[in-house]
Amino acid sequence: MTDAVISTQGLTKIYPDVRAIDGxxxxxxxxxxxxxxxxxxxxxxxxxxxxxxxSHPTGGSAQVLGLDIRKDHVAILQCxxxxxxxxxxxxxxxxxxxxxxxxxxxPKWSDSLVERYVNLFEIPMKRPFGKLSLGNRTKVCHLxxxxxxxxxxxxxxxxxxxxPVMTDLLLRVLVEDHVSEGRTVFVSxxxxxxxxxxxxxxxxxxxxxxxxxxRLEDIRQNFRLVLASGDSASEIAAPNLVSKxxxxxxxxxxxxxxxxxxxxxxxxxxxxxxxVSPVNLGEVFLGLAGKELPCIPxxxxxxxxxx
Amino acid sequence: xxxxxxxxxxxxxLALYAGACLAVGAITGLDIWGTYHFWAAWIxxxxxxxxxxxxxxxxxxxxxxxxxxxxxxxxxxxSSLVLGVTSVGREDSSGAMTFILTRPQKRWRIVWDEWALSxxxxxxxxxxxxLGMVPFLFLISRIYxxxxxxxxxxxxxxxxxxxxxxxxLTLLTRSSAxxxxxxxxxxxxxxxxxxxxxxxxxxxxxxxxxxxxxxVFRPEWDGLPSIHWEIAMLWVIVGxxxxxxxxxxxxxxxx
Numbered sequence: 013m014t015d016a017v018i019s020t021q022g023l024t025k026i027y028p029d030v031r032a033i034d035g036x037x038x039x040x041x042x043x044x045x046x047x048x049x050x051x052x053x054x055x056x057x058x059x060x061x062x063x064x065x066x067s068h069p070t071g072g073s074a075q076v077l078g079l080d081i082r083k084d085h086v087a088i089l090q091c092x093x094x095x096x097x098x099x100x101x102x103x104x105x106x107x108x109x110x111x112x113x114x115x116x117x118x119p120k121w122s123d124s125l126v127e128r129y130v131n132l133f134e135i136p137m138k139r140p141f142g143k144l145s146l147g148n149r150t151k152v153c154h155l156x157x158x159x160x161x162x163x164x165x166x167x168x169x170x171x172x173x174x175x176p177v178m179t180d181l182l183l184r185v186l187v188e189d190h191v192s193e194g195r196t197v198f199v200s201x202x203x204x205x206x207x208x209x210x211x212x213x214x215x216x217x218x219x220x221x222x223x224x225x226x227r228l229e230d231i232r233q234n235f236r237l238v239l240a241s242g243d244s245a246s247e248i249a250a251p252n253l254v255s256k257x258x259x260x261x262x263x264x265x266x267x268x269x270x271x272x273x274x275x276x277x278x279x280x281x282x283x284x285x286x287x288v289s290p291v292n293l294g295e296v297f298l299g300l301a302g303k304e305l306p307c308i309p310x311x312x313x314x315x316x317x318x319x
Numbered sequence: 320x321x322x323x324x325x326x327x328x329x330x331x332x333l334a335l336y337a338g339a340c341l342a343v344g345a346i347t348g349l350d351i352w353g354t355y356h357f358w359a360a361w362i363x364x365x366x367x368x369x370x371x372x373x374x375x376x377x378x379x380x381x382x383x384x385x386x387x388x389x390x391x392x393x394x395x396x397x398s399s400l401v402l403g404v405t406s407v408g409r410e411d412s413s414g415a416m417t418f419i420l421t422r423p424q425k426r427w428r429i430v431w432d433e434w435a436l437s438x439x440x441x442x443x444x445x446x447x448x449x450l451g452m453v454p455f456l457f458l459i460s461r462i463y464x465x466x467x468x469x470x471x472x473x474x475x476x477x478x479x480x481x482x483x484x485x486x487x488l489t490l491l492t493r494s495s496a497x498x499x500x501x502x503x504x505x506x507x508x509x510x511x512x513x514x515x516x517x518x519x520x521x522x523x524x525x526x527x528x529x530x531x532x533x534x535v536f537r538p539e540w541d542g543l544p545s546i547h548w549e550i551a552m553l554w555v556i557v558g559x560x561x562x563x564x565x566x567x568x569x570x571x572x573x574x
Contacts, residue, residue, distance in 0.1 A: 066420055067573045089423035096421070100414035104328055116320045117422050 015042045017164055017196045018063060022072035025055075025062050025220075032058040034220035035072065040198055040213065045191055047211035047228070048200040049293075051301050055220040056200040057097050060168050064094055077163060090118070093157030097168040097200075099149045103142025107135055107152045111159075120161025129155050132181060146173030154182060158190070165190060165197045171206055183210050208293040218301045224254060226268070228293065236271035237291045237299070239264055242283035250274055255299045266291065266299040321407070321419065322432035329402060333440045336398055337447040344451020347386050352455040355379040376460035383456050387448055388470060395478045398444050400502060402437045403485020404495040407569070411493035416574045427566045430490075434483060434562045441478040445471060476554040481506075483561030490565050490572075 018040035025033040033055045040046045050056045061067040063076050065085030074081045076088045101110055107130075115121045130137060133151045136144065141152060150173045157165060165186070171179045186197050187210050201207050207214070214231065216224040235254070240263045248256070252274060254266040263283070267274045275285055291299070358375035365371070407429055410416045419429065453467050484505060489498025516522040 061417075061574070064421055066417060068571075086423050086425060089421055094421045096417045098414050098417060101418050102324060102410075102415050103413060105324070109327065113320065113324055114422070116323070117424065 016040060016075075017042045017044075018046075018074070018076050018198060020059075020063075020072065020074040023059070023062065023069055023074050024071035025058055025067060026070040031220050033062065033069075036217070036220065036222055038074075038215060038222060039225065040196060040215075042196055043191065043194045044213045045187065045197045045199065045211045046213040046215065047207035047293075048198060048215050048217065049202060049204065049207060049297055050200075050217040051202065054217045054301070056217060057168055058220075059217070060094075060166055060198075060200055064089065064092065064166065091163045093160050093162035093165045095150075095153045095157050095165075095167045095170055097172075099146065099153045099172065101141050101149070101152065101156075104140060106138055106140055107144075107155065108137040110141060110152060110156060111137075114156045114160065118160040118162075122159050122161055125159040126155065129158055129185070132185070133178060147175060147178065150174055151178065158185065163195055165195065166200075167197065168200045169203075170199060170201065171203060179206065186210060204294045204297055214293065214296075216297060216300050223300045224296070230268070231291065231293060231296055234269040234271075235291050235296060236267050236274075236288055237264065237295060238267060238271060238275060238278065238288050239286040240278050240283040241286060242278075242281070248277065248281065250277070254296070257299070262286075264299070266296065320422065320424065321429045322436045325406070325433045325436050328405060329437070329440060332401065333443065336394075336444045340394060340444050340447035341451040343390060344387065344448040344453075345455070346451075347390070348383065348452035348455030351379050351383045351386075351452070352458060354382075355459050377463060379459045380456055380463035383452055384467065384470065387452055387467075388474075390448060391445060391470070391474050394445060394448060395441070395474060395481060396506075398441045399478050399481035400485055400499060402440060403482050403502065404489050404499045406433055406437070406486040406489055408486065408489030408491070408493060408498055409495040411490075411574070412495065416572070420572070420574060426569045426572075430486070430562055430565045430569055434479075434486060434565075437482050437486070438475065438479045441482060442471065442475050445474055445478065473548070473551040473554075476551045476558060480554045480558030480561065483558050483565070487561045487565045487568070490568050 016039045020038040023036040252267045257264045485502045488501040
């Protein structure tokens with residue numbers, strides 16, 4: 013992955029009480045829709061804020077659009093559209109005034125796109141931002157980010173407050189209007205179904221560490237969930253093993269490729285294979301970041317992710 | 320660009336305060352004009368030769384300028400505090416700081432653009448006080464008109480300092496209410512510290528320090544107020560420290 017729009021090397025952010033980002037190595041390829049997934053407090057928002065200069069890294073380095081985040085944050089902001097998790101702009105200004113305010117910052121600003129998205133998303137332009145519903149606030153935030161002609165869109169929980177129709181519209185706009193023109197979309201979310209619909213790359217973060225970074229297509233084609241029972245295989249290690257969980261004598265393995273070889277190794281250790289199945293993004297996410305419920309003796313169900 | 324937003328938020332307040340100051344200045348000028356005519360009429364009918372030598376137009380001007388300088392102090396404090404607490408620091412509590420800091424601009428520009436705009440607005444408000452009164456004094460005599468021009472720069476220096484302090488403390492405390500409280504606390508501390516030290520612990524500060532009141536004028540009711548230019552210059556220097564502190568703060572701000 014040489015043409016990375018976002019690249020981090022051991023990026024670390026430590027607050028007095030928590031390591032919010034812990035040696036993050038991220039690579040977001042140009043022209044991709046990258047789904048950055050994690051549980052609440054996993055470090056997603058801190059990562060975005062650090063990449064945009066809103067938070068100063070404690071260690072490591074990072075480049076956005078080839079620019080150093082410590083030195084070139086104004087240049088990065090010039091080329092990056094950002095929608096924050098809070099969706100908070102100036103309460104006293106209407107959407108029309110916010111467009112006017114924002115326009116001056118971006119040479120590539122497009123008024124024709126403003127017109128298009130105002131009609132498409134049915135944005136009330138004359139009402140003060142402070143009097144808008146959460147959904148309409150979200151739309152205004154997207155309007156400002158989408159019309160600035162950004163090479164990279166960084167969206168933190170982009171669909172919060174949107175109804176299913178607007179969510180669908182937004183996801184289509186992101187793919188059809190932006191990614192199709194070679195732009196990159198970096199989506200931080202825990203709405204797996206939405207990310208799965210548009211993303212072609214996935215990064216899963218937990219406790220500030222990147223647990224997985226892969227193509228979504230890889231997950232669909234090569235990742236397998238292996239359920240097995242037995243007593244001896246808890247120490248098994250393999251390069252294709254993404255995660256393993258044990259609940260009493262039941263084991264759940266998530267493997268990234270060559271599941272057949274892995275199954276043969278388990279059998280060679282005396283394990284009984286209960287099931288080998290393809291997985292979706294939700295199962296991968298829960299396999300990496302999920303928590304186990306206590307197992308009911310004789311029932312392997314809790315080792316199977318519900319996604 | 321942020322200054323456009325500041326202008327948008329403060330323009331109605333500016334119009335209101337400027338209008339009020341214009342009215343107060345005009346009413347004061349009208350009062351002085353009427354009194355001048357009373358004096359002039361009294362001189363005309365008096366038989367006392369010493370009163371015939373009195374030039375009431377000078378006293379009318381001196382009175383007007385003194386009244387205006389007295390009125391300016393509360394206007395300076397009020398407008399500086401109101402504009403200061405509605406400066407960029409309040410965006411932390413409103414939640415919009417993330418939006419501001421993700422616009423592609425050097426952060427120092429946010430502070431300095433807003434500071435320049437607000438000082439200009441306070442200058443306009445103070446000018447209205449003078450402009451409201453001066454036409455009436457102008458009707459009395461044109462000889463002393465240059466006196467009115469001396470007032471503004473010195474008062475604006477005090478206003479810039481107070482505004483800068485409020486802007487800095489609002490940014491530091493990330494809240495309008497806390498910024499206002501902190502500013503009032505600093506002003507009271509500054510005003511009462513020398514006398515408190517003197518009264519309670521018998522520590523006398525150097526006279527130059529205790530002279531630094533919020534007013535750069537020494538009112539003199541028998542003539543024009545004298546402007547403490549060295550003190551006004553000190554206000555300018557101190558006043559410039561606060562936007563630099565605000566700049567230092569916002570450049571390190573994490574949200």
